[in-house]
Amino acid sequence: MKKMRLLVALAGSAGDESLQKLMDGNKRYVEGKIAGKDIGPSKRMELGKGQQPFAIVVTCSDSRIPPEILFDQGIGDIFVIRVAGNVVDPIALGSIEYAAEHLQSPLLFILGHTKCGAVKATLEAEKEPEGNIGAIVKKIAPAAEAAKKKGGTEDEMLETAIHENIKNVYADIMKRSTIVSHLAREGTLKIVAGEYDIEKGTVRLIDLPKTGESHPAH
Numbered sequence: 001m002k003k004m005r006l007l008v009a010l011a012g013s014a015g016d017e018s019l020q021k022l023m024d025g026n027k028r029y030v031e032g033k034i035a036g037k038d039i040g041p042s043k044r045m046e047l048g049k050g051q052q053p054f055a056i057v058v059t060c061s062d063s064r065i066p067p068e069i070l071f072d073q074g075i076g077d078i079f080v081i082r083v084a085g086n087v088v089d090p091i092a093l094g095s096i097e098y099a100a101e102h103l104q105s106p107l108l109f110i111l112g113h114t115k116c117g118a119v120k121a122t123l124e125a126e127k128e129p130e131g132n133i134g135a136i137v138k139k140i141a142p143a144a145e146a147a148k149k150k151g152g153t154e155d156e157m158l159e160t161a162i163h164e165n166i167k168n169v170y171a172d173i174m175k176r177s178t179i180v181s182h183l184a185r186e187g188t189l190k191i192v193a194g195e196y197d198i199e200k201g202t203v204r205l206i207d208l209p210k211t212g213e214s215h216p217a218h
Helices: 004-033 041-047 091-104 117-126 134-152 154-176 178-186
Strands: 055-059 076-083 106-111 191-194 205-206
Touching: 004 106, 004 191, 041 106, 055 091, 091 106, 091 154, 091 178, 091 191, 106 154, 117 134, 117 154, 134 154, 154 178, 154 191, 178 191
Parallel strands: 055 076, 055 106, 106 191
Antiparallel strands: 191 205
């Protein structure tokens, strides 16, 4: 029992340290003090033997938010899952599970961003979108509905929808992945969320519902 508690404590510490690495990297990025990263032959040879990313980042496919750059990290440092609107489907969930369980990454960061085109399009949608885009819109729709219900200016509703979508993604992950929810509850995987400001370059953490607290998953 003591050994188990020690392992959980160490894992929790690793998650905190990983989060600090990301936030420190973002601070360097914002200040224009990017750290020199080894991307040469020796680093590639080293990574050829295996990978140990210290964080998993689920974020949007938007070309303005490359995680490795905005968090100032190098190759092999973070395991990234990107899809428009930073939503998750079974394939994305499987990718998260692989990194969390098999690569033992101690941190999962769900990252939304300001001026998200996918969220904006969902807010403005008046009819069923064509093609597979509809699958993305369906995932984001509950957040858009919540934002419209809350009201406000267009910008305020967009910001509300972005935050609601991030929380819904978290709820979706916890509901649909027994592996992730188990790792989170036992304390070996830290889960956080944030919003990247595409103009300022800053990443701001946002509160997530506590484990067991209700938030609709779709």
